[in-house]
Amino acid sequence: MSTSRHTVAVIGGTGPQGKGLGYRFARHGHDIVLGSRAAGKASAVADEVNARLVSVAGAGTARGAANADAVASADVVLLAVPYDGHDELVASLQLAGKTVISCVNPLAFDKRGAHGRVVNGGEGSAAESAQALQPEAVVVGAFHNVAAPALWGDEEFLDEDVIVVGDSVEGKQVAIDLAASVTGRPGVDGGKLRLARVLEPFTAVLISINRKYKTHSGIRVTGLDH
Template identity: 40%
Template sequence: MTDKKTIAVIGGTGHEGPGLAARWAKSGQYRVIIGSRKLEKAQQVAAEWNEKLGAELLTGMQNEDAVRACDIAVLTVPYKFHSDTLDGLKDLLQGKILVDVTVPLKPPKVSIAHIPPEGAAGEQAQSLLGDGVRVVSAFQNIGAGHLSDVEHPIDCDVLVCGNDKDAKKDVIAMAAAAGMRGIDAGPIQNAAVIEGLTAVLIGINIRHKAKAAGIKITGI
């Protein structure tokens, strides 16, 4: 018997999701599912990563089945599909933790922070899903390039915000399992600042011809 929690990464077939999934799987601390709208795509990405990791660690499932099977769902879809994706999964997510990684960027000006009139993506997720789902906003400031190189340590902190202390503790543990320091950054209203920081980091990368700008909190 094992009490490992199961993480499902919704839209885990893109840029941001697979590196997170692979890091959690590699840690040995979680069962990890790659979710997709298409079963075959999820299975293919899981198989590719299992080959890279040298072990059958990841499973691919359709998003709905992935959410059914998980304790903690992690959302990694582009902002324009955020609400529709959550609407479709709302019932299945009740009683679980949703980790929202979404950044509401406004192309083409992705280096300018954009807070939608409805509020930060994390706040939207909490109000759309209701109190039965504990939404935690995290990992928005960690680029896919960092995450997908699973052997490389990530010298960036993860700001974790949400309204439920225990859920935040779970997500801080997930940050540690993925090789980063997670820091409780307050209630879900603070998601706007954290999501906005991603645009700032993208701009810094552009101006410095870099790929890996990140943040570290000092003094604690």
């Protein structure tokens, strides 16, 4: 499992994706601080997470805080907020020196279903925007293609892989290690940060699959000897 114990601040930790990932990290020994624009809302969600951790041997701790306070107490920051308002929020946080993991998917929905939004004229992604806004942070992309309902479900590990992209080997290793809390095996190094342009909109395909087959699909990478 993970080599280091992290304190992970989850920005947007009251939503299903942040709550679910935070729960998985805490279940496997990391400490999490669920962030919110309203600290009380985050504390209530942390109570829900803690209720699921009481009987888990070796679990880490979970608590709630305002987003900025959550960041201050963490070495790793997970961005789990909607793309709308993402840039303003990221710019407002003190992220210098932190490892920042973005699972943000810029998606839109119309009568033909989900589709990826164009970021920076097709030459960008939410993760790259976060890096540009916070040049002294190490931003990586991961967990884009993991479905929130599965994270909050009862399966010990999800039968899928987490693909991690980033320009820092050390930053990617943090997400690769944390991925083991979700899948039971390390995340897969998927290359440079700009490839978040592929991972983010790909979730639209998974949403289409989910609708067609009434499931929570994920990605499994073949050809690897884990």
